Amino acid sequence: MSQDIIDSLAVGYVLVEWTIRVIMLIVVPLRRSPGAARGWLFVTFFIPIPALIVYLLIGRPTYPRWRRKRFEKARQLLANATDEISHSKFCSHPILPETYAPAAKLVQNLGQFPILGGNRIDLLSDYDRTVDQLVSDINGANHHVHLLSYIFANDRTGSKVIDALIRATERGVECRVLVDALGSRRWARTIRNRLTSEGVQVARALPVTFLRRRSARADLRNHRKIAIIDASIGYIGSQNIIDAEYAPGLFNRELVVHVAGPVVLEMQAVFAADWYLETGQVLDDATYFPHRHGKGSIMAQLLPSGPDFPVTGAGRLVVALIYSARQRIVITTPYFIPDVALVEALETAVLRGVEVNLILSRVSDNILVGLAQRSYYDQMLRAGITIYLYGDGLLHAKHIMVDDLICVVGSTNIDIRSFQLNAEASLIIYDEKLARMLAAEQSKNIASSERLSQEVWNQRAVPVKLAQNIARLVSPLL
Structure with a gap:
């Protein structure tokens, strides 16, 4: 040449x-x-x-046209379920105190689900006991079991759940399992073969293939973790169906909410919509949305969010709650990569005299994400925000408490991915007693953490600062 x-x-x-x-x-x-x-x-x-x-x-956080058209039908299914829930004489629609009303209105406008009273809610933070209780509830199921999980592994924990599902199917219980195609890619085929051979219905959410017209984008994932048993018991939180120590030497610490009461029907509606999006099967029979008396006295509502929705719900809710705070905010998340709106809300809260605490994991399971997260510590510390670095494993729990009144627990991380790219689900709880229980959980995490000081943080090496700053530049893409 x-x-x-x-x-x-x-x-x-x-x-x-x-x-x-x-x-x-x-x-x-x-x-x-x-x-x-x-x-x-x-x-x-x-x-x-x-x-x-x-x-x-x-490049753009949107689904292909065919899926957007299908979601329009799914939104109608959600609207029908909401209407069914709202008109049930057993679903309590409480008159809210002024402290709760704005947040509840925002959540309903973002995700269309109303606040419902009559719920009994427990917090589960022991990893193995949470799995055992889920298995026990599946063993007691009479009509159906619906599981949605980002990760469903074929390990010891996964086998416990699989065996329970198979036993339930043998009793004539309808069992459906929906897993994210990428989150569970290592085990999806094995799990599907084991379950479908025994009569359990299994579907993959957002499969990514190069030769199929309806392939999903690799970065848009269904990150929800929901379980519904007989439309009367629900689970929602941060815990996947996988061993706690799935990475050697790294034990996951989680928080899951165990729910009994009307708000479980909102969780059911989200599962039904996701199931329809992936399979085309409509789950609108009245047996999936029964009218029953409430199980307790707690007020709660569900917020589903993700690229399917026209407005980014999770991020807007978090920012709004921070601006509404008058005394204290405690945020627990394994991944903290805030956008500009969230940073400004946190800094403004401190300037208003609000105590702001971040409980973050010292270790990360993603090197680039960990570097990007740590690039924000200096700005947070200079703003007067307290940072606690959890040292007893990977703190994978995701929850927020505002003024010891409003609690948010679910699958949503405090990062741009959860706010814009992932399908997430959060349970918003309005109850002072439950808030005290969550405060105790947060205090326990703080006791296993080290408070980060500005002086110590300033001592990190120059190459480390450079790596963190570079990671921060690409953090909106993570």
Whole structure:
């Protein structure tokens, strides 16, 4: 090959790179947050051609047209279920104190589910006991069991649940299992074969394939963890169906809410909508939404969120709750990568005299995410926010408490992925007694944590600071 041809190819390559940079500079900021735009443009500047390829694959947090059309039908199913729940004489619709009313109204407008009274709610933080209680409830099921999990592993914990599902099916109980296709990819085929051979219905959420027209995007996942037994018992929280120590030497610490009462029907509606999205099967029989007397006195409502919804619900709720706080905010999350709105809300809360505490895991199961998270510590500390770093394993629990009144527990992390890319579910609880129970759980976590000081944090090495700052630049893409 002559030198002239080589020179022409080199010039052409440079022109292509700069053309990509200019086009991305025009296109990327449209309908995208400043942080996300900054991350994409940063990557594009250094590696324009790979950045363009990745952008075309995952550049916008939207599902394909066929799924958006199907979700319109799913939203109608959710609306029908909400109407059925709302008109039940057994579902209490409490008159809210002024302290609760704005949050409850926001949650309903974001996710369409109303606040319901008459619930009994317990917090489960012992990993193995949570699994054992779930298995016990499945063993007692009479009509149906619905499980939705981001990770469902074929290990000791998974086998316990699988065996319980098989026994339930043998008794004539309808059992359905929905797992995220990527979150459970290592075990999905084995689990599906074991369960379907025994009569359990299994579906994968958002499968990613290269040869099928209806392949999902790899970055948009169903991250929910929900279980419903006979439409009367529900589980929701951070815990997947996998051994606590799935990574050697790293024990997961979780929090799950065990629910009995009308709000379980809202969890049922979310499962039914997700099941329809993946299978086309409609679960709208009255037996899935029975009218029963309440089991307790706690008020609660469910907030589903994700790219299917027109408004990013989880992030808006968290920001709104922070702005509503008057005394204290405690946030527990394994992944803390806030957007600009959340950072400003936290800083403003401190300026208003609100005590803000972050309980974060010292260790992370993702190196880049861990670096990006730690890049925010300096800003948080300078704002007057207290950071506790949990040291007894990976604190994977996700919960928020505001003014010892409102509690949020579910699958939602405090990061851009949970706010914009993942399908999540959070239970919002309005009860002072339950808040005291959650406060005790938070105190226990703080006791196993070390408070991070500004002086200690300033002593980290320069290369570490550089790595964290680089990770922060791409954090909106994580």
